[in-house]
Amino acid sequence: MRYHQLREDGAPRLAVETADGVYDLTAAKSRLRSFDDLLSAADIADQPIDAIADRLLADAATLSRETIDERRSGPPVSADEIWAAGVTYRISEKARQAESSKPDMYIDVYENDRPEIFFKATPNRTVGPDEAVGIRADSEWDVPEPELGIVLARGEIVGYTVGNDMSSRSIEGENPLYLPQAKVYDRCCSIGPCVRSADSIDDPHDLEMWMTITRDGEVRYDESTTTAQMVRSVEELTEYFVAHNAVPDVAVLLTGTSLVPQEGFTLQKGDVVEIGIEEIGTLTNTVVEV
Structure with a gap:
């Protein structure tokens, strides 16, 4: 459902x-x-x-x-907190290495037992389908990151949604300690268009995912992948998220991306980002500067 x-x-x-x-x-x-x-x-x-x-x-x-x-109005679930996992796909590890002044740390995360999990957004920083996501005015390189989102109730997986983890690659690339500023800001996250119940998805690790970026009516990016390429399971990521953590009653945990636009591409005001995941739906957002 x-x-x-x-x-x-x-x-x-x-x-x-x-x-x-x-x-x-x-x-x-x-x-x-x-x-x-x-x-x-x-x-x-x-x-x-x-x-x-x-x-x-x-x-x-x-x-x-x-x-x-x-x-349709706003995000499909009012998550008190949205968190995200990083470097869960090989391509995201390579992309983070390429942008960073300290690239070795990303391969360490990719290969280690402990995943990267970080705070992403509060409700007032989160938008829903057909609303505008933001790019920072002080950033020179900005990309969307399409991700499968785990919907959690009291730490238990109850559903899945589509997530867009907006990111400033130039800010994070300057220094990994700037990650919070690269990830957490006004309109930094979008989720939707719905919540698909966990019981109605046979295997969250075998879903096609795609992203299209359109500018002035011209498609500038169009690629697809599958969640089967994720090296972490949703259960493993959830276990690390809730461990030793005062998690809210309702939360969303984004699971990382494997669709990364080529180096040199950056989002601009007016771009339209469409992210789709099989069995869930397509999340569409325009881009504004914040």
Whole structure:
């Protein structure tokens, strides 16, 4: 099942997409207005989120696919914190080496047992589908990083989403200690367009992922990959994220990228970034300077 955050007449609504159609869960249960509400209901009932949603389908109004696209509002889940993992694919290790004044540290992370996990964004730094992601005005080299996002409730994997870990490669490349400034800033992260329940994905390590960057109507980047190339499992990354950490009730953990635009390419204002992951959907954002 895919869960979408909508807005109608200024009020939030939760919709679920199944193989049979799209349903307005808020119409069936008025207090169920967000994915976070669904997580709370599942926790109280001690049942999977899909089981809660399935019980409501008979009383839920049906929606069109066009309605989802028109009414989609903000990120599909209100994660209190978004974290990210790095150097989980060979190409990202090579890219980080190429940009850095201290390249050896990245191969060490790629080959070691402990992954790189860092804080990425708060809710006020995060945008959703069809909203604008940011590039820093003090950065000269900026790229999107398409990533599979793990949606966690009280440290347990409940779903997956598409993530865009916006990055300033020039700032990070100047000195690895500048990573927080390269990664954490206004509009530095986008997630969406929905949350796909973990129970409805057979294998998160075998999903096609693609990214397209368009400028003035011209495609400037168009490549695809698969999560099978990730050297870490989602379970391993989650284990390191929650260990010895006061994790929030709802969090998203991005799992790293293997789609990196060629050296010399940098995002510009007005660019359109489309990131898609098989079985989840396509996340589209324009680019602004912040």
